[in-house]
Amino acid sequence: MRQIVLDTETTGLEVRQGHRLVEIACVEMVERRLTGRQYQTYLNPDRAIDEGARLVTGIEDEFLLDKPRFAEVVDEFLAFIDGAELVIHNASFDIGFLDAELARWQTGSGRISDRCSVLDTLAMARERYPGQRNSLDALCKRLGVDNSRRDLHGGLIDAQLLADVYLAMTSGQVALDLGFEQATQRHEVVVTGPVVLQVRPFVLLASPDELLQHERRLDALDKSADGQSVWRRLG
Known part of the structure; x- marks a missing residue:
């Protein structure tokens, strides 16, 4: 499966108030492996950046004056993401x-x-x-x-971090290849070689706040x- 981890930066929070894109950044994964391919561009939004957005991103209006407009990069951008699952x-x-940009410039590219299909990691995290x-x-x-490295919000670094977060969140969904194979139609499993872990398993410890919430749940x-x-008796 080809996936594109995508992040954008904007002039403000509300697209319905006419805010615009100032950066698009993508990194590519194939079969859950980062390929090294990436796409990143700044954009001239033809409007000022809100003070709050400027403080978060560090992007100044003057920096964007000589950058391309969305219509100038849309074909290259769509070619990069076409047919992939977007992870956002x-x-x-x-x-x-x-x-909104596709509609504004009347590119004829639809939506x-x-x-692309879209996977929302925020919805996934809220569920987990x-x-x-x-x-x-x-x-x-x-x-x-x-x-x-994330002193400010930047599209490319955020996309790279999100790729790592997504892989960490979904690592349990992938079958680990530990040198086992199915040998017969009865689904017997035989060991064909020594089991060797290539990386040390990551142990996620509960925070003090999580332990406190756990104790409160047990009290209830x-x-x-x-x-x-x-649970108390087993403990």
Whole structure:
């Protein structure tokens, strides 16, 4: 499967208020491996950047004056993502801005969903970690992804970090090849060689806050069980 991890930066938060793209960044994965191929461009939005967006991204209006407009790069961008699954954090935000640009310039290219499927890692994180912070920075901390280079929000570094976060979040969905094979129609398994792990397994320890929440949950179970719950007895 070919996947494109995508991030954008914009002049502000609301596309319906006329805010525009100022950066598009993508990194490519094939069969869950980063290929080294990437696409990145800054864009002239033909409007000023909101102060809040400028503080977050570090991008100044003057820097964008000589950058191409979306219509000048749209063919190259669409060729890069065409047919892939897009992996995006808070996908509705980025897709909304991309679709607005396609409509504004009347490219005849339709919508992003006409050529790509979309996987939203924010929705995935909320399902896996309900009630917790699921920003990109929070997920990096939770999953052990080094984000020390992320002083400001930048499209390319955010796309690279999101690729690492996505791979960490979904690592349990992939069958590990540990040198086993099915030998017969009865699905017997035989060992064909020594089992060798190529990397040391990552152990994710609970934070003090998570341990406190766990204890509170056990307290509630004790009350509902009119005594000590099975989890306390096992502990």
